[in-house]
Amino acid sequence: MVIASGYLGWNPAEVRIGPSVMDADGAVRLDPGPGMHPRDCAPAASAVLVAAEGTGEDALLLLRARAPARTVARGRGILAAAADAAGTTGWYTVAHGLDGSAEVWTVDLDGGEPRRAWGGCAVDSPLVWMPDGRVAFHGTDGWIRVAGPGEGEPVRVAAGRSPAADGTGRLAYLRGRAVVVRGADGAEREWPLPRTLGRPTLARVLSWSPDGREVSWGRTAGLVGKRTDFFLLDVQTGRSRRVPQRYLAGLRLIAPSPEWR
Numbered sequence: 262m263v264i265a266s267g268y269l270g271w272n273p274a275e276v277r278i279g280p281s282v283m284d285a286d287g288a289v290r291l292d293p294g295p296g297m298h299p300r301d302c303a304p305a306a307s308a309v310l311v312a313a314e315g316t317g318e319d320a321l322l323l324l325r326a327r328a329p330a331r332t333v334a335r336g337r338g339i340l341a342a343a344a345d346a347a348g349t350t351g352w353y354t355v356a357h358g359l360d361g362s363a364e365v366w367t368v369d370l371d372g373g374e375p376r377r378a379w380g381g382c383a384v385d386s387p388l389v390w391m392p393d394g395r396v397a398f399h400g401t402d403g404w405i406r407v408a409g410p411g412e413g414e415p416v417r418v419a420a421g422r423s424p425a426a427d428g429t430g431r432l433a434y435l436r437g438r439a440v441v442v443r444g445a446d447g448a449e450r451e452w453p454l455p456r457t458l459g460r461p462t463l464a465r466v467l468s469w470s471p472d473g474r475e476v477s478w479g480r481t482a483g484l485v486g487k488r489t490d491f492f493l494l495d496v497q498t499g500r501s502r503r504v505p506q507r508y509l510a511g512l513r514l515i516a517p518s519p520e521w522r
Contacts, residue, residue, distance in 0.1 A: 294330050297322070301341045301387055305370060306348025312339045321353050323370055334368050334375045343388035343396055344370065346428075352378070352388050352396050365396070365408075379414055382406065389426050397424045397432060405434055419443055425467040425476065433467050433476045433496070440467070440476060442496050452499035454480070455492075 297313040297320065304310075311322045311330075321334035321342060338356035340363070351370050354363045364380035365388070383401040390396055395409035399422040408415035421434035421441055430445030441451045468477050470493075478501075479491045492501040 294322075297330075300339070303342045303344050303351075303387075303390075304348075305344035305351065306346070308348055308370075310342045310344045310351050310370070312342040312353055314339075321351060321368065323351075333370055334366065338363075341384070341387045341398075343390045345390055345394065346392070352390070354384050354388060356384075379408060382415055386423060389424050389432075391426045391432075392428050392430055397426060399424060399434070405432070418447075419449070423467050425469055427469040427473045429473065431469075431473070433469065435467065435478070440478060440494055442476070450496070450499075452494060452496075452501075454478070454494075455501055 294313075296316050298315075299311050299313050300319075301312040302309055305323065308323050308325045310333075311324055313320050313322050318335055319337055319339035320332050321339055322330040323333050324330050333351060334353060336355055339353055340356050341354045343352040344350065349370055351368045352365060353368070354365050356363045362380075363382060363384040365378045365382070365384070366375045367378050368375040382398075384398050385401045386399045388396045388398050391407065393409070395407050395412070397405060397407045397418075398415075399405045403420055403422065404417045405419045405421050405424050406415035406417050419432075419434065419436075419441070421436040424432050424434040426432055432443045434441055434443070436451065438456075439451045439453045441449050443449050470476070474497070475493045475495055477491070477493050490503055492503050494501045
């Protein structure tokens, strides 16, 4: 199990991607280039798709170990990235204004011009790729939406935030002090989360185990948010177990290895 204090993702070669884009031993493996700072990362088959902030212009980069970064899109306000499992299609958001409104674009990662998928939504989370080719996200209005190319504006599917998709079409997300699992048929199961000391604030840390049996989540706690509890929730029983048995400060995102270790 890999735990990081910033955005993190995995690719099949098990290269860990964090804010500084480093491998497990701390060596820089994927260099986004001078003046580029990663905002969001997503696995893209044998590569990693990175939304990077630049000086005057942002970029969507395709990175492979020990290879120069390849720019697949440019613009201002590129915030979030997602890719399909085959690593052929990328999604990214372009922010506009202070109200959180954003456009979502798609791009062929093997080459081609970016295409606008839709716009005008207040996107407040990373994009989550779903196996049916759509993406999910939560907005500033507290609703989770899904949409795909050619489908028009995103559709509201549930109240909640921090969605995570597995390989079968299920979504897990946070709603209040509970984790909700929504099946591909729209049926929901809601599991209350265990309380901790202080005033807990749920963090955006949901991810699925490879076998679809567990969801990982974390929560800051304590009077000033100095502690983070990290849990694995069994989606059949609703029971959460804390892993590891120590406290972590500043946890923002949890990403598992393919073996869920």
